[in-house]
Amino acid sequence: MGSTSKSVVDMIEASSKVHYSGFHMNGHISGVEPSAALQGTTDIQRQPFVIGVAGGAASGKTSVCDMIIQQLHDQRVVLVNQDSFYHSLTEDELARVHEYNFDHPDAFDTDHLLSCMEKLRQGQAVDIPKYDFKTYKSSVSRRVNPSDVILLEGILLFHDPRVRGLMNMKIFVDTDADVRLARRIKRDTSQNDRDIGTVLDQYSKFVKPAFDDFILPTKKYADIIIPRGGDNHVAIDLIVQHICTKLGQHDLCKIYPNLYVIQSTFQIRGMHTLIRDSQTTKHDFVFYSDRLIRLVVEHGLGHLPFTEMQVITPTGSVYSGVDFCKRLCGVSVIRSGESMENALRACCKGIKIGKILIHREGDNGQQLVYEKLPNDISERHVLLLDPILGTGNSAVQAIKLLISKGVPEGNIIFLNLISAPQGVHVVCKKFPRLKIVTSEIEHGLNEEFRVIPGMGEFGDRYFGTDDD
Numbered sequence: 001m002g003s004t005s006k007s008v009v010d011m012i013e014a015s016s017k018v019h020y021s022g023f024h025m026n027g028h029i030s031g032v033e034p035s036a037a038l039q040g041t042t043d044i045q046r047q048p049f050v051i052g053v054a055g056g057a058a059s060g061k062t063s064v065c066d067m068i069i070q071q072l073h074d075q076r077v078v079l080v081n082q083d084s085f086y087h088s089l090t091e092d093e094l095a096r097v098h099e100y101n102f103d104h105p106d107a108f109d110t111d112h113l114l115s116c117m118e119k120l121r122q123g124q125a126v127d128i129p130k131y132d133f134k135t136y137k138s139s140v141s142r143r144v145n146p147s148d149v150i151l152l153e154g155i156l157l158f159h160d161p162r163v164r165g166l167m168n169m170k171i172f173v174d175t176d177a178d179v180r181l182a183r184r185i186k187r188d189t190s191q192n193d194r195d196i197g198t199v200l201d202q203y204s205k206f207v208k209p210a211f212d213d214f215i216l217p218t219k220k221y222a223d224i225i226i227p228r229g230g231d232n233h234v235a236i237d238l239i240v241q242h243i244c245t246k247l248g249q250h251d252l253c254k255i256y257p258n259l260y261v262i263q264s265t266f267q268i269r270g271m272h273t274l275i276r277d278s279q280t281t282k283h284d285f286v287f288y289s290d291r292l293i294r295l296v297v298e299h300g301l302g303h304l305p306f307t308e309m310q311v312i313t314p315t316g317s318v319y320s321g322v323d324f325c326k327r328l329c330g331v332s333v334i335r336s337g338e339s340m341e342n343a344l345r346a347c348c349k350g351i352k353i354g355k356i357l358i359h360r361e362g363d364n365g366q367q368l369v370y371e372k373l374p375n376d377i378s379e380r381h382v383l384l385l386d387p388i389l390g391t392g393n394s395a396v397q398a399i400k401l402l403i404s405k406g407v408p409e410g411n412i413i414f415l416n417l418i419s420a421p422q423g424v425h426v427v428c429k430k431f432p433r434l435k436i437v438t439s440e441i442e443h444g445l446n447e448e449f450r451v452i453p454g455m456g457e458f459g460d461r462y463f464g465t466d467d468d
């Protein structure tokens, strides 16, 4: 199929240049959801996506980071090394350098690292020290500009909870101890002018014990463990793909405060991988779609208003909580939207569900052919259900109908599994008070206006009508 697609960034620049570049001038970009206080405003300040890469010395951390940076060539990425924050040795320490433990957490100026990271996260440039392994001192520094992605790498990066707390993703490079020692000998004798006896003494006295006591125990904090470091191309490709997905979503979220992409996890990516696979059986397709739909529905319900209430617990204490919004209604866009009804019913006991059927003739010829909605819909908050947002034309028809029935635009939450950027632009621009909640942003649309990578005809795959 001769399909062409535009990258998210291309489309954003083509259709929304003013918002996009305006945002970059403010210089705040992030991997984190906007805070509650900022939701609903256009002044969203975002911070960079921070990836921590830890592992033993000479495990291949720097090499893994270099490979990630190479693959993220069209993104603004900076690398910050924990090595840069080694304390400079005093004259006394220098005189007895062979007794100094460079692999202990105290060897690093972690407060300085934290203050530099804080500035970068706030969009400010920082001067990061340059550490010299031969003189054991930092002298000059290098200027690091704020970026969309910060790679932070070092042996003990996961040791301090404050440093761990900065990270959106944690990677542990897991390389065999013999390989690490062999590389270390090679590196220290050739680059750092050390003799092999000194390298081996340091290894047995400090490096190996510190690895066992301080580095290995932090492996449990990793989101991803990469065996074989830079040789593991599959792992690096997956990581880069994940980062691109997050950045793509953030680009759109930067522009539209009414777009909510649920926080991606590897569970969610795994479910998406299954439902996008053309070889997945109907049974698995339904199972994993249902799991994802439930997540989207729960997330969407989180955007409904609530009232505060107090209850008495069985211990006789007062619990101050909230009461659910009662005036609700689901509206499914026939036919694939009906796949989302069960999840909504499972979350909202006895919820009314209306239906809309829109007939699609080519790209622009959307026509409303059927609707059955509760009479009092104008007094309800509406959860509009359609698993795929493509061109946005059907969605616009459905939303217009709801508004014509008296539903305030701000009372509509549009729930879908995947959204093409084109559809997001159309819906978010036309209905800025409506909220879209989705689980992934797609790359785009092909020449036939089908979402890509997409997952095919959702209704056919879900209801089993795709058999020959």
Ligand SMILES: Nc1ncnc2c1ncn2[C@@H]1O[C@H](COP(=O)(O)OP(=O)(O)O)[C@@H](O)[C@H]1O
Pocket: 055, 056, 057, 058, 059, 060, 061, 062, 063, 064, 183, 187, 228, 229, 230, 231
């Ligand atoms: N997959 C690999 N194969 C061969 N040599 C490697 C590989 N990964 C790293 N190296 C080499 O090992 C040394 C240490 O790698 P580096 O990425 O600097 O590790 P770290 O940052 O964990 O100390 C470097 O000299 C590097 O060129």
Ligand SMILES: Nc1ccn([C@@H]2O[C@H](COP(=O)(O)O)[C@@H](O)[C@H]2O)c(=O)n1
Pocket: 056, 057, 058, 059, 061, 083, 086, 102, 103, 132, 133, 134, 136, 154, 155, 207
């Ligand atoms: N002056 C120094 C400072 C550090 N080391 C060793 O470097 C290792 C950490 O660097 P990686 O790039 O390998 O992560 C660590 O094991 C220190 O022992 C050193 O030898 N001399």
Ligand SMILES: [Mg+2]
Pocket: 061, 062, 153
């Ligand atoms: Mg390194």
